[in-house]
Each structure stands twice: as C-alpha cells, then as structure tokens.
Amino acid sequence: MTDRNARNRAPQRRSDPVRRVAYQVVRQVTAEGGYANLALNKALRDARLGGRDAAFCTELVHGTLRWQGTYDAFLARCVTRPLPDLDPELLDVLRLGAHQLLNMRVDSYAAVDEMVTLTRSELGQKRTGLVNAVLRKISQRSLDQWISTTAPRPDEDLLGYLAIAEAHPRWVIEAFDRALGGAAPGLEDLLVADNEPPRVTLVARPGLAEVEELVDAGAVPARWSPYGAVLEGGGDPGRIAAVATGRAGVQDEGSQLVAIALASAKVDGDDANWLDLCAGPGGKSALLAALMKDGQLTAVEPLKHRAELVRQNLRAIPGNHKVLVGDGTKPTWPEGSFDRVLADVPCSGLGALRRRPEARWRRTPEDVEELRPLQEALLDSAITSARPGGVVAYVTCSPHPDETRAVVDAVLGRRDDAALEDARALFPGVPELGDGPDAQLWPHVHGTDAMYLALVRRS
Numbered sequence: 001m002t003d004r005n006a007r008n009r010a011p012q013r014r015s016d017p018v019r020r021v022a023y024q025v026v027r028q029v030t031a032e033g034g035y036a037n038l039a040l041n042k043a044l045r046d047a048r049l050g051g052r053d054a055a056f057c058t059e060l061v062h063g064t065l066r067w068q069g070t071y072d073a074f075l076a077r078c079v080t081r082p083l084p085d086l087d088p089e090l091l092d093v094l095r096l097g098a099h100q101l102l103n104m105r106v107d108s109y110a111a112v113d114e115m116v117t118l119t120r121s122e123l124g125q126k127r128t129g130l131v132n133a134v135l136r137k138i139s140q141r142s143l144d145q146w147i148s149t150t151a152p153r154p155d156e157d158l159l160g161y162l163a164i165a166e167a168h169p170r171w172v173i174e175a176f177d178r179a180l181g182g183a184a185p186g187l188e189d190l191l192v193a194d195n196e197p198p199r200v201t202l203v204a205r206p207g208l209a210e211v212e213e214l215v216d217a218g219a220v221p222a223r224w225s226p227y228g229a230v231l232e233g234g235g236d237p238g239r240i241a242a243v244a245t246g247r248a249g250v251q252d253e254g255s256q257l258v259a260i261a262l263a264s265a266k267v268d269g270d271d272a273n274w275l276d277l278c279a280g281p282g283g284k285s286a287l288l289a290a291l292m293k294d295g296q297l298t299a300v301e302p303l304k305h306r307a308e309l310v311r312q313n314l315r316a317i318p319g320n321h322k323v324l325v326g327d328g329t330k331p332t333w334p335e336g337s338f339d340r341v342l343a344d345v346p347c348s349g350l351g352a353l354r355r356r357p358e359a360r361w362r363r364t365p366e367d368v369e370e371l372r373p374l375q376e377a378l379l380d381s382a383i384t385s386a387r388p389g390g391v392v393a394y395v396t397c398s399p400h401p402d403e404t405r406a407v408v409d410a411v412l413g414r415r416d417d418a419a420l421e422d423a424r425a426l427f428p429g430v431p432e433l434g435d436g437p438d439a440q441l442w443p444h445v446h447g448t449d450a451m452y453l454a455l456v457r458r459s
Helices: 002-009 017-032 036-047 051-066 068-075 088-103 108-123 125-138 143-150 158-165 170-179 187-194 211-216 253-264 283-291 304-314 365-385 405-412
Strands: 200-204 228-231 248-250 273-276 296-301 322-325 338-344 386-396 418-421 452-458
Touching: 017 036, 017 051, 017 088, 017 108, 036 051, 051 068, 051 088, 068 088, 068 125, 068 143, 068 158, 088 108, 088 125, 088 143, 108 125, 143 158, 158 170, 158 187, 170 187, 200 211, 200 253, 211 228, 228 253, 248 283, 253 283, 253 338, 253 386, 253 452, 273 283, 283 296, 283 304, 283 338, 296 304, 304 322, 338 365, 365 386, 365 405, 365 452, 405 418, 405 452
Parallel strands: 273 296, 273 338, 296 322, 338 386
Antiparallel strands: 200 228, 200 248, 386 452, 418 452
C-alpha cells in the first residue's frame, strides 16, 4: 500500500517544451485568427528555441496547419462523434499528433506518448484516453494508406482526390484548375509546390546593395530577379548587415519581378512621380523607390500600423518619398498626377500558400466575392491617377480568375481611356507566363509566389 501511494504521489512527466510551443502557436492561429509566421517567430524568440528545436517546431506548426483539412478527414474516421463536436483545443492536439505520425520522422510510440503527455499538461488527465486511442488508430496506417482509404478514386473524381492527397480545399483546386486552363497537367505539380516550405528570398535594393554582398553573406543568386538572392539553408536574414540596415530586404522573387516590370515599362515624357496605391507593408514600395533615378514615390496605405511598416522599409532609400495614410479608392490628389502606378490590391492570398499555410483553410469563396468590388475600385482609381501615356500595374498575389483578368476586364469594359498591353515582355528570360497580354507566375514553374500582373496604359 505504501509503495502504491508513493507512485501516486510521483510527479507527472513534464511535456516536451518544443511541442508545447508548437501547440500554443497552433492554438493562436486556429482559435484567435493569428498568422502562423508572426506567432511562431515570436514564440521561438520567447522560448529561446534555436537550431534543431526551432526547425522541429517550425515544421510541426507549419505542417500541421498546411495539412489540417486532410488530417481532419482521417481523424473523422477515428472518433465516434462528429469532428465539430470535439473541443477545438483537443482537435488541435490530434492534428499535431497526426502530423508527427504521418509526415515527420518521429517514432510512433514517441509521438503518441509525447502528445498524451502534452494533453495531460495542457488539457487535463481525462482527455488523455481519447488522444491515446485516436492517435494509435492513426499510427496503424501510413499517409498513402490513409489517402487511399479516405479520398475518392482519382479516375472517378480527380479534384476530390487531390483535395485529400495534396491538402487543399476543393474550391481552391477548382480555381487553380480554371487559371491553368482546365484539366492542365500542371495542376498536381502546383499543389505539390504549395506544400513545400518556402525559401527565404532577399532583394538587394538597387544603388544601396549588390547581390554579391548577399552572396558573401551565404545566399545564392536568385533565378530570375537581377536583384534577388536566396538563403537556401534558411536562417535569420536579420543577421545580414545589408538587411539589418534596410539596404536589402526580405521579398519573394515574384514580388520583385512585378515591381521591376512596372519600373521598366516604356513611358514617354515626364517620369518623376510614381504611386504605390496599396503599399503596406512596403516591400514593393522600397524596391520601386530604389529603382527611381530621380523623382518621388508616393505610398498610400489605409492602416496606420502598416503605413509605419512602409516608412521603415523606405528609411534607407534616398529621396523625398511620401507615405500617406488614406483610402486608395478616394484619392486626395488631382486626376492624372502620376507617371507610373502600382495597384497591388488586397486579395485572397491564394498565391502565397507556401508561406501562409493556414490561409487555405481560413479563406472561403465568399472572401473572393467580397473583395471583388474593392479590387475593381482600386484599379479604377489607379487608372484615373495615371496621366495620359502613364502605366498602371494591376497586381494580385492570387491566380484566382475572379481576382485577376475578370477584374481587369470589368474595369476596362467601363472605360474608353485605358487599354491592356503585353506585360510578358517586361519579364526578360522568364518563360511560361501564359497566353498574355497579362502575366502569371507560378510556384511550380518559377519557384515564386503566384503573382499576377496586368499592364494598363492610360490613353
């Protein structure tokens, strides 16, 4: 009896701190609407996790969020009640466990044991039995086996199969299929590319830094952008002096390419006033300002905290550039004030699913529909803000047809003072940009976010 009481009084094993951080970040994202990259970076700093621990935590968080819908389909087969009836915090524990068992090189016994311990620590003893039972069921099959028993047959419903096998909502896959032309062979390659961790891409801002300086700091030259470099092994870009001082920045190569395209478009006459109509957080603003030989960039952002980010991005760029807090659909400047205008409009962000793993499950078709009036209003305002002979770059980080060409066609259909020009020539050396006249970048083809550009000239 004495020995039994002693065992009962023995302290419970503490949960693994790395998994505990991962759980807390996932909860922040799923319960509070947080952004995985921001929440994770802060959590890693606060917990002082680095090296292999930080890498494990990052993969656990991003992978769990990326595969969330697929894991839910598997978990629904392992519980006796509808998945929505489970407590959300318990469901997040099960998703974390499923990712370790199916997509990480973690021993099955260790993965289940660690998640049971985490459950006891975070949710209490009475939840541990369900976690143990469900994760043991998950561990009895491989990822491929779960897919084959859960997804429809690919020869009967290819899009339904890919929704499970490549962890994308069906409506997103349908939109990508439309953008690729329907039944395109690149669809599966695109979904696979979306599930690859993104590389850290840097930009050497012209006149302030050279790509060679970034290469000397451990990067390699980017594939397409003459100003880009990639930290292939990852790491903290802030350790690089050029980044820390603002002479270089972190910017996806696709984002660089659309800004370079606008800056290189032919404009006759005056070329001293440029406008970034939707500027936050300011990466494209900084590159455009650095590309200006002379003149002034005006950057407009409706949210004060994002306008401050634009100012920080512009801090190292020479010139008298302005940042305005305001609504781009309600210009405070006269019509025809600018020679070049960038309208990088708010969108669903479906082109950046590699770096925003939670977005695919958070966005809905209704979001795309609700954004459409704003996108059209911003493009209309951008064209009105350009002088005759000036150019407008309509940009989205989404390939969804309802956010790209449909917006451009709707706006130009109501105006007789603007026309599309072929944007593909502004991407020298970059292949497979589409049938034109607009240009579409793709993760599986170009290794960039799926940036879209339509070049409009005011007549």
